[in-house]
Amino acid sequence: MPELPEVEITKRMLEPALLGNKITRVGTTAPSYFFLTSPSTLKKNLLGEETIAIERIGKYLLLNMRSGHRLFLHLGMTGQLYVEGSSNHKHRQDKHVHLTLHFSRNKPAVHFRDVRKFGKVRWLPQGKSDPRIDKLGPDALHTEYSQLCQHLWDASRKRSIPIKTFLLDQSVLAGIGNIYADEALFFAGIRPGKSTKRVSRTKMQELTKAAQDVLRRSIETGGSTIRDYVSPDGNDGANQHEHRVYGRKGLNCTKCETVIKRIVTGGRSTHYCPTCQC
DNA sequence: CTGTCCCTGATT
């Protein structure tokens, strides 16, 4: 489900519910693929902890505790983090809620729901990291434009793979997923299947700009809700209404009227305009 | 570097 914009929004909206609040009770489901740290260990460690900061790196979230320990979170495809008792009715409390943090009276609980269980939760004792984070390339928005341009250019010289596959590689660039890769390539006017080696330096700069613009714009509009994403207050995003190619197979390009095509690249569904992108 | 798999549900 979530790419960088959705994770960033989740982070910002969770802050008021988490920061400075002591965890008084922890709810979990049974051990599964979802728990990198077992539910019982998680409970033991989280009890009495207090989040002092939330960090986002790519699509990952880290809750920094006052103790110096950290909670590592990833939303996978269908993960949802949300605050209990939001005004709307979209949040569900069902068998798919795998982790719940409770706080002292009057303070709403925070739920982590994930239908497909591709999401992850792990307890990181002070000083310990996770290889998934260590391997990440620079974050698509935490990195300044010209520095990111240079990095992507250098990285693109080292191999010859479809540019879309390159964008999706989190060890190259952290945060872009299937939607925003397609959208960024549209705005930069590059075909998703084009080899990295055939993308000029100028085009790589345009792509860097397009990627950062698309991500920032999505955050501004509340992220993309295709099916599962809801923000911590339960609202859908609105950025899906601005998509130019993603999910628009068979519809006309908004620039040139050509019919948008859908192909498969690296096992992922890929959308582009055959006229605007070459 | 591509394919396969993890898991569940909605849609065709």
Place this chain on the structure above:
DNA sequence: AATCAGGGACAG
């Protein structure tokens, strides 16, 4: 019944 889904690890 088959296909598809905002992700990513791992095998070959």
